[in-house]
Amino acid sequence: MPGKDSAAASTGHPAVVIDSVSKTFRLPHQRYSTLKERALHPFRSRVFDELKAVQDISVQIAPGEFFGIVGRNGSGKSTLLKCLAGIYRVDTGSITIDGRLSPFIELGVGFNMDLTARENVIINATMLGLTPKQARERFDDIIAFAGLEEFIDLKLKNYSSGMAVRLAFSIGIEVDADVLLVDEVLAVGDAAFQHKCYQQFERLKSEGKTIIFVTHDMSAVERFCDRAMLVEKGKMVTLGAPREVARAYNQLNFAGVVHEAVEERRHGDRKSAEITRTWFENESWQHVSTLSQGEFCFGLFEVKFLEDMQDPIVGWALHTQSGQTVMAASSQFERGETGAFKAGETVVVKIGFSFRFSAGQYSLSPVVARAGNAADIVDEREHAATLLVFATRSTGGLVDLDQVLEIKRA
Amino acid sequence: MSAITVRNASGNERSATIRRTWTLAWVLAVTEWKLRFYGSFLGYLWSLARPFALFGVIYLVFSEFAKLGDDVPHYAVYILFAIVLFTFFGEIAGGSVQSLVARESLLRKVRFPRLVIPLSIVLGALFNVGMTLVAVLIFALLNGVYPMWTWIELPFLVGALLIFAAGLGMLLGSLFVRFRDIAPIWDVVQQALFYGSPILYVATMVPEEYRDVYLINPIAAVLTQMRHAMVDHNAPSIFDAVGEPWHLLITAVIVFGSFALGLWVFQREAPNIAENL
Numbered sequence: 082m083p084g085k086d087s088a089a090a091s092t093g094h095p096a097v098v099i100d101s102v103s104k105t106f107r108l109p110h111q112r113y114s115t116l117k118e119r120a121l122h123p124f125r126s127r128v129f130d131e132l133k134a135v136q137d138i139s140v141q142i143a144p145g146e147f148f149g150i151v152g153r154n155g156s157g158k159s160t161l162l163k164c165l166a167g168i169y170r171v172d173t174g175s176i177t178i179d180g181r182l183s184p185f186i187e188l189g190v191g192f193n194m195d196l197t198a199r200e201n202v203i204i205n206a207t208m209l210g211l212t213p214k215q216a217r218e219r220f221d222d223i224i225a226f227a228g229l230e231e232f233i234d235l236k237l238k239n240y241s242s243g244m245a246v247r248l249a250f251s252i253g254i255e256v257d258a259d260v261l262l263v264d265e266v267l268a269v270g271d272a273a274f275q276h277k278c279y280q281q282f283e284r285l286k287s288e289g290k291t292i293i294f295v296t297h298d299m300s301a302v303e304r305f306c307d308r309a310m311l312v313e314k315g316k317m318v319t320l321g322a323p324r325e326v327a328r329a330y331n332q333l334n335f336a337g338v339v340h341e342a343v344e345e346r347r348h349g350d351r352k353s354a355e356i357t358r359t360w361f362e363n364e365s366w367q368h369v370s371t372l373s374q375g376e377f378c379f380g381l382f383e384v385k386f387l388e389d390m391q392d393p394i395v396g397w398a399l400h401t402q403s404g405q406t407v408m409a410a411s412s413q414f415e416r417g418e419t420g421a422f423k424a425g426e427t428v429v430v431k432i433g434f435s436f437r438f439s440a441g442q443y444s445l446s447p448v449v450a451r452a453g454n455a456a457d458i459v460d461e462r463e464h465a466a467t468l469l470v471f472a473t474r475s476t477g478g479l480v481d482l483d484q485v486l487e488i489k490r491a
Numbered sequence: 492m493s494a495i496t497v498r499n500a501s502g503n504e505r506s507a508t509i510r511r512t513w514t515l516a517w518v519l520a521v522t523e524w525k526l527r528f529y530g531s532f533l534g535y536l537w538s539l540a541r542p543f544a545l546f547g548v549i550y551l552v553f554s555e556f557a558k559l560g561d562d563v564p565h566y567a568v569y570i571l572f573a574i575v576l577f578t579f580f581g582e583i584a585g586g587s588v589q590s591l592v593a594r595e596s597l598l599r600k601v602r603f604p605r606l607v608i609p610l611s612i613v614l615g616a617l618f619n620v621g622m623t624l625v626a627v628l629i630f631a632l633l634n635g636v637y638p639m640w641t642w643i644e645l646p647f648l649v650g651a652l653l654i655f656a657a658g659l660g661m662l663l664g665s666l667f668v669r670f671r672d673i674a675p676i677w678d679v680v681q682q683a684l685f686y687g688s689p690i691l692y693v694a695t696m697v698p699e700e701y702r703d704v705y706l707i708n709p710i711a712a713v714l715t716q717m718r719h720a721m722v723d724h725n726a727p728s729i730f731d732a733v734g735e736p737w738h739l740l741i742t743a744v745i746v747f748g749s750f751a752l753g754l755w756v757f758q759r760e761a762p763n764i765a766e767n768l
Contacts, residue, residue: 184602
């Protein structure tokens, strides 16, 4: 990824500078205190809960940059956007914006269902910062872009939700601003209209407009953003390339998920050896319970020998949540001879592979067996460790391998 | 304390803000106006129906049954004027109470000068009172009230009420965001003002020893002057009605004081309205 910060440097100063911005909400325990209460207890200080919605966030955004703010619900991303828009006042820190800032964060604000599309366009465009004259001049463009020429005198309540959204979007992109703020917008419209929206984003980008948008949709982040930022509990956790941020977001999202306990079953006589631990590691040998699809992965387990053993068979099986075995690895397939082990010795067996299976929960079942023709299991622990795998795309298939697509004319 | 700095802000930023405030207030007021009669056949006529119906009842009860207005010339015209002006006052002051809370989604999603909201309410009330007053003036002429040059005082009377009502409206609206009890309290106060102002009767019926105190109420003062200027030139003007003319200063202080207080509180609360909603 080329350094996007250099873009800011090349054009002089950044479009938006957010400098250690914090915003705290004071939430009284009883939301609507009555005057009577205040009159009866004038000196009782009211109890507040402090909600630190945004804590010390600093970032610079270059002109023409498409910047994503991602985070889970309640992470503070929308509060930050409202601070940017000037709807909320920041407690500390400062926000500097170079150029005209769009005054809205949501499309279709102030739409009135009882008025016609024509009236709503003028009202909404005025709310969004156009003069009524400009709004009338651009009216035809707006309607044409939305593709609603036949319905301009229809009351908005007779519009389908998709039509209303198209109208809202068409007005939104007509706004004269250098910096646009958008809160969750792309998940609407039919495929053809979405395509038009994407083209508009490209156009705005090429015109050097800066777009800051808040979303949950990681595929949109990867598709449009030059850079993104992950916010969690009001703090900036990651700032960087969209892919990185999307991955961090997924990790964060799944870290909180409590793994469904899969009942562990154990087989074998455990006379000669015992499996003491089972776990997963990622490519940098960190103990993990979540993994991103495509990453390299190790399934490990620790074996403690109780008796001397010659060439024991070690291996594991990987199961999906529904119990299907998607992969099995064993010393039997690879080499047969594993060596001699003394009683009291402890070893770690480590089998690595590139994780190409689809997103979901997997479990690992390690096994130790005596060498020989018939499998003589010493210890087998079914579902001893679980791993949650997430992906930025869902193919619906069991595996997602690298693929090549070609279209040739006959 | 900190703020959002927008660089490259040109010198006419201030005038742009003022223009935007007006434009938005105008658009909002016109929209509300359109919606008010949405779906009704008679539209504007309904806005006349209410004051005229109320007038009909009051006139019947107080003039015909109670014989209250026998010595008041053009009593019917006076009642009608008084009702229309008081409705105008109530529309601004009372209508402002919930105005900010009702426009929550707008306030939370768009940055605009918060003063737009009270301004749009004032504009809407002006549309209404303007159209109703036309009908009332016609009624007055039909009733035999002779046009007087003092009729040009009408805009000033409306203006005085507007300043008083707008001040109260801004105060009530911004306080209502935090204290929801403002609404029932104001209901009672407005009701008290209705009976405490010369609407069902005229100010000269108030015993003289109470009259100066009575006329401290700006609505009473405006309606008394209205009677002199609009309905009956022989009725005392506000300066004649009051015993000590300097008492009128108190009335003026109340009018402009409530406006200043309302504006101050509103502007102080404005940056925090979105998060307190």
